[in-house]
Structures are given as structure tokens and as C-alpha cells.
Amino acid sequence: MHPESALVEASNSPGNAANKRSAPRADPVKPVLAVQNLSIGFKGINSNLVDGVSFSVAPGETLCLVGESGCGKSITALSLMGLLPSPPAEITSGRAAFDGKDLLSLPKSEISEIRGDRIAMVFQEPMTSLNPVYTVGEQISEAVRRHRKVTKAEALDRALEMLKRVRIPAPEKRLKEYPHQLSGGMRQRVMIAMALANDPSLLIADEPTTALDVTIQAQILKLINSLQKETGTALIMITHDLGVVAEVADKVAIMYAGRIVEAGPVGEIFENPQHPYTLGLMSSMPSLAKRSGRLVTVAGMVPPADAMPNGCRFATRCPFYTPDCSRNVPHLSQLSEDHAVACFRVPLEENIGEAAS
Ligand SMILES: Nc1ncnc2c1ncn2[C@@H]1O[C@H](COP(=O)(O)OP(=O)(O)OP(=O)(O)O)[C@@H](O)[C@H]1O
Ligand SMILES: [Mg+2]
Known part of the structure; x- marks a missing residue:
């Protein structure tokens, strides 16, 4: 379901949710999985539906992959497991380093040995x-x-x-x-x-609580979290729910229309969101929306798969749009050591007055 519009709470400091986790992790350890520049195309569609996505996750760490319906979260996960329906899907670029191997180029027999063993999955339903x-x-x-x-x-x-x-x-x-x-x-x-x-070293959970009652959701999240901390399993949690993110994430990658638009430690993303889409997501979170400073409406819908705009894919909905956004693709670049954003207009606070007027 594609929401028709979102409200962006444009404010210098959108709140302090999840600041309990704001400290960067000390001594970064070798990732269990490192995905680089993953792109996925579909037969008959000109643009990649997942486009140049990179992320990594370390032992005992939880990465939340966040974004609206249709942004490519599940096909990203399925591609790592060798479960992408191919055709019509096709991996057009990328590497996924796991245990010295590239998951994306393993023969079917080898990936099915890893699946359910070293890497396990939990689905929505x-x-x-x-x-x-x-x-x-x-x-x-x-x-x-x-x-x-x-x-x-x-x-x-x-x-x-x-x-x-x-x-x-x-x-x-x-x-x-x-x-x-x-x-x-x-x-x-x-x-x-x-x-x-089988004591996997990586667990991928794709919207594991979406189909459950709210109270049960919380119990299941708590359970996944505590088992993961006990076992040191790396966890990729796929969700469109920032409440879930605040509950379990160590770090967050925000996806929009097949691209990661912002990534960083959970505290940093909640305290200092910089991509206009991240701000839009946050306005849908009641606890943050309540602290509304200035509200900016983002009209429009996620672009359809067969009509992705040139340049920034969020351009059609962005209150900070400039013509340059349609000419060039903003690549993820470091705003600080561990915070990356793909937007020409960062830091956003310098542009807020202009967008609201
Ligand atoms: N088998 C398929 N054939 C054609 N297109 C597909 C197929 N599977 C997925 N897609 C398209 O790929 C895009 C990404 O889909 P994906 O299921 O990864 O989204 P998602 O982020 O997991 O969404 P949701 O939150 O609804 O689960 C969508 O545009 C979807 O229509
Ligand atoms: Mg999905």
C-alpha cells in the first residue's frame, strides 16, 4: 500500500527518541555480512528496483532495513538467500561477502546449504x-x-x-x-x-511481527532481541515501522524506491535525521509527530517501478527539491564518521525555512 502523502516534521531537533543508543559502537568488528552495490532489475523494467545498495552487519548487531511498501526490502533479502524469482528478477550488480564467499554468485546447491543453517530467515506470515x-x-x-x-x-x-x-x-x-x-x-x-x-550466524527477519496483535508484537520483538543478544547472531530486521526500529536497532538503513537514502546508528538517525524522506517517516510515528514544530506536506506517491524518475527518486515528493535533484543522482555520502545521507540539500536545517515558505 502506497501512502498518498506524508507529513514532514521539519525541525532542527526532531526529538530525542532512542538516544539511549546514540553512542557509536566501540571497536568495530568484522562484519558477518557485507553487501556492496547490490542492484536488482526485473524483466521489462528499465530501472533497477534495488539500486546500488550497500550495508553490513556485525555479530550481535541489529541492522534495521526500513522503508515504505514496495521499496525493495524483501527482494534485497531474497537475493541474499538465493530466493529471488529469476526470471523475472536479475541481480545486475553487487557482492555480498559472507564467510569468505559471495552469496550473490554461489551456485544454487551451495546457497541452499547455507540457507537454514548459517543464515536463517523469519517471514511475516x-x-x-x-x-x-x-x-x-x-x-x-x-x-x-x-x-x-x-x-x-x-x-x-x-x-x-x-x-x-x-x-x-x-x-x-x-x-x-x-x-x-x-x-x-x-x-x-x-x-x-x-x-x-542450527545456531545461524545471521538471522534475517522480514516484517516478523506485522501480522500479529500489538501486544504480541512487542513480546516477539523482545524475544528476538534477547535470543540474539544471547547467541551473538547478527540480525537484519526488515520493517516499515519506526517503533520497531526504536525497539531493536543498533543501526538503521532507510530505503526509498530501491536506494538507501540514509544510514547510521539508530540514535543518530532519530536525533539528527537529514534525508527529507526520513523526516517524512518520522512524522508517521505518533510520539515524534506530537512534537511538531513546523509541518511541511509531502504530496505524491512512491514512483511506480516502471517510471522511476531520473536523478533523486524522492524528488517528486521532496519539499526541498531543486532542479539539480532531477539531473543528478545524489550518492550516499558521509555527513559524519558513521552517518551517511544521499541528498544534495544536507544539512537540511539550512533549507527548512525555504521549504516551509
Ligand atoms: N516477482 C515479482 N515480479 C515483478 N515485480 C516484483 C516481484 N517481486 C517484487 N516485485 C517488485 O519489486 C519492488 C520491490 O518489492 P519488495 O517486495 O522487495 O518490496 P518491500 O519493500 O518488501 O515491500 P513490503 O513492505 O510491501 O513488503 C516492488 O515494486 C514490487 O512490485
Ligand atoms: Mg516485503
């Missing part, structure tokens, strides 16, 4: 990822046996252990149940148990 004809225990133990040489009994023990770790009540009983006997929240716990059963 657990019911579509669980098989209705097998019990929870059978499915988790099968996920273990696909990658480990263990007996059925050992795999079932592991399944039970995992159900306990995801704090499912009466785990022995649940092991013998079928997916339809569980609530949505329980099913998502099962998916998390299955994803973590």
Missing part, C-alpha cells in the same frame, strides 16, 4: 512457512536434520530445547501439535525456534 501436515516437532527436527548428522531422537531433543528457548508454554505438548492448533504469536515463536535451531 508464519502460516505460509509452516507445513500444515507435519507437527511442530517434526518440522523443527527436520530443519536440524537437513543440515546436521544427528539421529531423529537427537533432532527432536533439539526441537524441544528450542521450544523452551522461545518460551512456549507446555513445550512437550506443543511439539506434537500441528500449526493450526497454535495462535499466530505461537506460530511465530515456532518459526523463530526453527530459524535458530
Whole structure:
């Protein structure tokens, strides 16, 4: 669903949400995954739907990939897992370094060995990822046996252990149940148990709580967060919800129409957002919108895939637009050591009066 408009809260200091995490991480460690210049095209569409995307994530770290519906979050994740439907999709450039290999150029057999083992995924809708004809225990133990040489009994023990770790009540009983006997929240716990059963070094969670009730969402997020900190797994959390970001992120990459437009540590992004699109997203967050200083309306919609504008893809909605924005592509450049923005008009505060008038 493409929102027709967004309000930008243009203010010098849009609040201090998430400043608890504003300190940069000391001693950067070697990333588990480093994606460089990833572009994805689709047959019949001239522009790349994911265009020159780069990010990395380190052990125990959470990167949130954020953006509106259709901006390319899921196809980015699917491409890393070798799950992009190809055709029509095609990776047109990029590297994804993981464990000394490039995930984007691995043969299918090798990537399917890594998938569900070193890299695991949790999707939005657990019911579509669980098989209705097998019990929870059978499915988790099968996920273990696909990658480990263990007996059925050992795999079932592991399944039970995992159900306990995801704090499912009466785990022995649940092991013998079928997916339809569980609530949505329980099913998502099962998916998390299955994803973590082989101790992956990277977990990709694509909108894992969107389909759940708000109270259950919070519990699942807390669970993912605590398991991740226990195990040191790197986490890529895909979401369009800045509330989720504030809850779990260490660092954030904001995507718009297939490009990363802003990236940095979560505290920095919340305290000093610089891309006009980031400001637009923040205005949709009630706690930030309440602190409204000056409001600037951003009319328009995300450009359709087959009609991406030249230059900056946000140009059509941007209150800070200048003709230069349509002539050239603003590349992500460092505003400070760990804060990068792709906008010709930064620092934005110098342009706010002009945009509001
Ligand atoms: N199989 C496909 N064939 C053609 N186009 C596709 C296909 N899958 C995705 N797309 C297009 O690629 C773009 C990115 O889609 P993607 O699913 O990655 O978005 P998203 O950011 O995950 O959105 P959402 O928040 O709705 O999940 C969209 O324009 C979508 O229409
Ligand atoms: Mg998606």
C-alpha cells in the first residue's frame, strides 16, 4: 500500500527518541555480512528496483532495513538467500561477502546449504512457512536434520530445547501439535525456534511481527532481541515501522524506491535525521509527530517501478527539491564518521525555512 502523502516534521531537533543508543559502537568488528552495490532489475523494467545498495552487519548487531511498501526490502533479502524469482528478477550488480564467499554468485546447491543453517530467515506470515501436515516437532527436527548428522531422537531433543528457548508454554505438548492448533504469536515463536535451531550466524527477519496483535508484537520483538543478544547472531530486521526500529536497532538503513537514502546508528538517525524522506517517516510515528514544530506536506506517491524518475527518486515528493535533484543522482555520502545521507540539500536545517515558505 502506497501512502498518498506524508507529513514532514521539519525541525532542527526532531526529538530525542532512542538516544539511549546514540553512542557509536566501540571497536568495530568484522562484519558477518557485507553487501556492496547490490542492484536488482526485473524483466521489462528499465530501472533497477534495488539500486546500488550497500550495508553490513556485525555479530550481535541489529541492522534495521526500513522503508515504505514496495521499496525493495524483501527482494534485497531474497537475493541474499538465493530466493529471488529469476526470471523475472536479475541481480545486475553487487557482492555480498559472507564467510569468505559471495552469496550473490554461489551456485544454487551451495546457497541452499547455507540457507537454514548459517543464515536463517523469519517471514511475516508464519502460516505460509509452516507445513500444515507435519507437527511442530517434526518440522523443527527436520530443519536440524537437513543440515546436521544427528539421529531423529537427537533432532527432536533439539526441537524441544528450542521450544523452551522461545518460551512456549507446555513445550512437550506443543511439539506434537500441528500449526493450526497454535495462535499466530505461537506460530511465530515456532518459526523463530526453527530459524535458530542450527545456531545461524545471521538471522534475517522480514516484517516478523506485522501480522500479529500489538501486544504480541512487542513480546516477539523482545524475544528476538534477547535470543540474539544471547547467541551473538547478527540480525537484519526488515520493517516499515519506526517503533520497531526504536525497539531493536543498533543501526538503521532507510530505503526509498530501491536506494538507501540514509544510514547510521539508530540514535543518530532519530536525533539528527537529514534525508527529507526520513523526516517524512518520522512524522508517521505518533510520539515524534506530537512534537511538531513546523509541518511541511509531502504530496505524491512512491514512483511506480516502471517510471522511476531520473536523478533523486524522492524528488517528486521532496519539499526541498531543486532542479539539480532531477539531473543528478545524489550518492550516499558521509555527513559524519558513521552517518551517511544521499541528498544534495544536507544539512537540511539550512533549507527548512525555504521549504516551509
Ligand atoms: N516477482 C515479482 N515480479 C515483478 N515485480 C516484483 C516481484 N517481486 C517484487 N516485485 C517488485 O519489486 C519492488 C520491490 O518489492 P519488495 O517486495 O522487495 O518490496 P518491500 O519493500 O518488501 O515491500 P513490503 O513492505 O510491501 O513488503 C516492488 O515494486 C514490487 O512490485
Ligand atoms: Mg516485503
